Amino acid sequence: TTQLMAGKRGLIMGLANDKSIAWGIAKACAEQGAELAFSYQGDALLKRVQPLAQQLGSDLVVPCDVGDEASIDALFEALKERWGTLDFIVHAIGFSDKNELRGRYVDTSRGNFAMSMDISVYSFTAVVQRAEKMMTNGGSCLTLSYYGAEKVMPHYNVMGVAKAALEASVQYLAEDLGKDGIRVNAISAGPIKTLAASGIGDFRYIMKWNEYNSPLRRNVTTEDVGKAALFLLSDLGSGTTGENLHVDAGYHVVGMKAVDAPDM
Numbered sequence: 351t352t353q354l355m356a357g358k359r360g361l362i363m364g365l366a367n368d369k370s371i372a373w374g375i376a377k378a379c380a381e382q383g384a385e386l387a388f389s390y391q392g393d394a395l396l397k398r399v400q401p402l403a404q405q406l407g408s409d410l411v412v413p414c415d416v417g418d419e420a421s422i423d424a425l426f427e428a429l430k431e432r433w434g435t436l437d438f439i440v441h442a443i444g445f446s447d448k449n450e451l452r453g454r455y456v457d458t459s460r461g462n463f464a465m466s467m468d469i470s471v472y473s474f475t476a477v478v479q480r481a482e483k484m485m486t487n488g489g490s491c492l493t494l495s496y497y498g499a500e501k502v503m504p505h506y507n508v509m510g511v512a513k514a515a516l517e518a519s520v521q522y523l524a525e526d527l528g529k530d531g532i533r534v535n536a537i538s539a540g541p542i543k544t545l546a547a548s549g550i551g552d553f554r555y556i557m558k559w560n561e562y563n564s565p566l567r568r569n570v571t572t573e574d575v576g577k578a579a580l581f582l583l584s585d586l587g588s589g590t591t592g593e594n595l596h597v598d599a600g601y602h603v604v605g606m607k608a609v610d611a612p613d614m
């Protein structure tokens with residue numbers, strides 16, 4: 351049987367450690383024959399990211415701070431030099447001051463609002479802008495969102511507003527690039543215990559609530575997200591663009607606490 355990602359080259363952005371959603375996606379892609387490059391933010395992460403990349407047979411590990419245009423350009427220059435063309439990108443990046451991921455949304459500061467939107471929303475557009483030029487045979491671009499974009503979730507605050515803007519930008523990007531055979535999608539993942547998630551207030555409670563109340567009565571794993579990503583990044587997703595695919599054990603369809611959920 352031929353592998354789903356055989357002959358495809360892709361960039362994975364947002365790998366911090368083996369708990370990262372980016373790691374679940376990278377493993378799924380590599381298992382299906384993809385050739386991978388990784389970008390990481392800041393020197394401190396290189397010693398974590400490099401051995402993980404190596405595990406998946408990749409030595410293309412490039413620094414990139416998505417807040418810096420020159421840094422994004424340098425990343426894509428490196429990819430162009432090595433590969434020439436590109437088939438897919440995964441953007442698994444988000445950031446906000448964790449002091450504003452608790453308490454009330456209304457208290458969000460102008461500075462952190464702008465920074466959260468810049469790093470968590472605009473960066474995807476900035477990256478797709480560069481990737482488009484290298485996707486001469488079509489391509490697939492994927493970002494990560496959360497249900498806090500659609501409904502109010504405790505403590506998610508400015509990140510909910512940012513994810514709403516991210517999901518809207520997925521739709522606009524899908525329209526712009528569809529003519530060139532480039533698909534743009536998001537996965538709305540259920541809560542997973544990662545470095546970024548640990549900054550969110552009461553995260554353990556949110557995890558428990560989802561476990562008790564989602565139709566599958568469990569939380570999702572980075573492997574679950576990896577498998578859905580494989581669909582969107584491979585030819586299996588050839589008819590799907592502008593989509594926000596929920597990988598959340600079904601939580602987004604629930605309107606009320608489950609009758610069998612324990613009190614908490």
Ligand code: NAD
Nearest residue numbers: 364365366370371391415416443444494541542544545546
């Ligand atoms: P993570 O901490 O493993 O990954 C976040 C990544 O963002 C890190 O690798 C970090 O280096 C990177 N990053 C932050 N600022 C950056 C910058 N300026 N330049 C480059 N990289 C930068 O956490 P994760 O949970 O795997 O997060 C990945 C994505 O998934 C995020 O967009 C997050 O919002 C989203 N998401 C997470 C959950 C969850 O519960 N963990 C649920 C839904 C969506």
